[in-house]
Amino acid sequence: MKKLFYILLFFSVAVSAQIDRVEPPFWWSGMNHSELQIMFYGKGIAQYTPVVSDDIVITNVVKTENPNYVFVTIDTKDIPASDFVFSFKNKNKTVFTHKYSLKQRREGAALREGFDSSDLIYLIMPDRFANGNPDNDNVKGMEDKADRNEPFGRHGGDIQGIINNLDYINQLGATAIWSTPLCEDNHEKGSYHGYAQTDVYKIDPRYGTNEDYLQLSQELKERDMKLIMDYVTNHWGSGHWMYKDLPTYNWVHQFPGYAQSNYRMTTQFDPNASEIDTKYCMNGWFVSDMPDLNQSNPLVLNYLTQNAIWWIEYADLDGFRVDTYSYNDKEGIAKWTKAIMDEYPHFNIVGEVWMHDQAQMAYWQKDSKIAAIQSYNSYLPSVMDFTLHDAFGNVFNEDKPGWDSGMQKVYDNFTNDFLYSDINNILVFAENHDTGRFNEIYKNDFNKYKMAMTLLATVRGIPQIYYGTEIGMAGDKGKGDGDIRRDFPGGWNGDKNNAFTQSGRTAEQQKWFDFSSKLFNWRKSKEVIHTGKTTHYLPWNNVYVYFRHNDKESVMVLINNSDEAQTVKTDRFAESLTTHKKGKSVLEGKMMDVTKDITMQPKSVLLLELQ
Incomplete structure (x- = not known):
């Protein structure tokens, strides 16, 4: 009896070794990508016929010139999260098996919000x-x-x-x-x-x-x-x-x-x-x-x-x-x-x-x-x-x-x-x-x-x-x-x-x-x-001025790329300043009168929230 046990154990280990890799290693229930193609890799695996549990449908099997691969496509539509078993057969005899899992998705997984301009x-x-x-x-x-x-x-x-x-x-x-x-x-x-x-x-x-x-x-x-x-x-x-x-x-x-x-x-x-x-x-x-x-x-x-x-x-x-x-x-x-x-x-x-x-x-x-x-x-x-x-x-x-x-x-x-x-x-x-x-x-x-x-x-x-x-x-x-x-x-x-x-x-x-x-x-x-419009003005003396604005607020950015101090005449920006009189500097915290000329130091920047 003990001898038979070891024979069966050896056979089980040898059989499971037929599969070296399975990719994807698992999948999820309820995916839009419901036609799942699973790659099985193992020495000589293509000689076997894959079958699966009754409630899963194999829609395609692809074998290539390399006998170590078989690509099995199943339809996971309407299949709940569960485990099921692939059997690899030779003349209707199961030679080895592999358990595969469909997992439960996170709630709202399909509607995840990606990164954006915010x-x-x-x-x-x-x-x-x-x-x-x-x-x-x-x-x-x-x-x-x-x-x-x-x-x-x-x-x-x-x-x-x-x-x-x-x-x-x-x-x-x-x-x-x-x-x-x-x-x-x-x-x-x-x-x-x-x-x-x-x-x-x-x-x-x-x-x-x-x-x-x-x-x-x-x-x-x-x-x-x-x-x-x-x-x-x-x-x-x-x-x-x-x-x-x-x-x-x-x-x-x-x-x-x-x-x-x-x-x-x-x-x-x-x-x-x-x-x-x-x-x-x-x-x-x-x-x-x-x-x-x-x-x-x-x-x-x-x-x-x-x-x-x-x-x-x-x-x-x-x-x-x-x-x-x-x-x-x-x-x-x-x-x-x-x-x-x-x-x-x-x-x-x-x-x-x-x-x-x-x-x-x-x-x-x-x-x-x-x-x-x-x-x-x-x-x-x-x-x-x-x-x-x-x-x-x-x-x-x-x-x-x-x-x-x-x-x-x-x-x-x-x-x-x-x-x-x-x-x-x-x-x-x-x-x-x-x-x-x-x-x-x-x-x-x-x-x-x-x-x-x-x-x-x-x-x-x-x-x-x-x-x-x-x-x-x-x-x-x-x-x-x-x-x-x-x-x-x-x-x-x-x-x-x-x-x-x-x-x-x-x-x-x-x-x-x-x-x-x-x-x-x-x-x-x-x-x-994040989503406002841009209005910019041709640089003057290497000073670039632009506005980011929407219906609620406006931000004015002034960049003096000159190696000399520059005086910026703000009346040129009347269409963007509209009724704004002042701007709060984001970086320094001080208030500035944007109806008057602005003097900027060489290689400097002003970031103003318009009031």
Whole structure:
């Protein structure tokens, strides 16, 4: 009898080993995306016939040239939250089984509100922000080890470090967090950036666990803050488990094997572009260790769609930032985006469209009239304002007025707002994790910082700031990406000062933080900034004046980018001042008479609530 027991036990273990992975690992009842395609992976699994409980309908089974995969589609419509069993059979004999779960959704999950122009987004490079759990700095099986002396290595920041410092971010006035990717990136070097993922259903264990990520989301909700996931649709890392055993040859773009992208995103809409140039932009690999995913393959597209929805539902997300959006197969990425927005109509997704022409960027926004000329709609709600970013990068060093320099450059950027289908839903930023650090470009000039952040906080769109800039952090892009992604002071035990706390900041750090928190907390409740109209005036002597206004209130912003004091004659703004006589300075708290000329110091800003 005992011998029979061990035989059966051995057989049970051997049978269960037939399945190595199941993705998605579970799903939810009541989803709009009710046709669920489950990928089963295991050695030789395609030789078996999958069947399921009587109340579940299998609508399709796809087997590929790789016998280690089978894709089973079931209809979950009207199926309540429950567990059911897949049986894999050989000639009607069950060889092994797998229990699968449909879970109960959160109340109101489908109607979640995404980030919008009322938010201020705080961008974090998690490996460089704070090390909340030193025990996970190095994990068995993960190749890249922690070394804070290596600019391009892992430093040990993690999810717990973010959780520990949410109050700091909240005090700053930020209402949403965008973290660069947190899913597993198991490469020998440079894995800290997270954009070469090796498992898209699993948080990298050096950052924590899936449960830690869920806790981060819950902690943010308790503070009325939002969580934005950095999602990568264009590529995975060459270490991805699936790349090592591809389901189909065309799961990734093959040339065969690797071919470099030409990075010429204009080929996506250029009516004169050659086919080969278009192919190498869209299908070429971003870099050699990032295989380019083929979204024109229905299996790939559905896998990415379900993975994205799974993370939204599991982690209660409020938005996506999508990396390298305009490098994807343009038809495939539009289907991916539409599927997510159909599931969550009030969600928000911002795509990285790193271009330098407003018409080309606006092409990628949902319902673009420009894209409609080519009968294309990306369904992407939001894009990033890279042309404004370009201006941020040099305009405050342009002291003298010019036809297309100084504040005229900023003014000209906004003259093209008509190109966008939803101007309030574009992301505005002075820098991010891939660009030059603002404080490095301007050598920590506090006056230039004040001008830039006031501009960022008061123009149309959704402002995004980069971690540490609010305390004066800098970094030289010329020294490589590692230098623009320095460790936040105080995020590690033994740091000389802790800038997360007032008592731990230097006097200089405190000066920057005080200004930043005053400005950004003021913005929180200002509907006139979130959704108001803009009226701006041609810069005069490098002084730019604009108004944000609605039916209830009006805000006047004056930026003197000249290196000389300037006197601003306010009678020129009569149509915007109307009956307003005074303005209260948001930053200094003093009242000003706006019916008289205003004298401004060099490189200064005035932010006035009109009375």
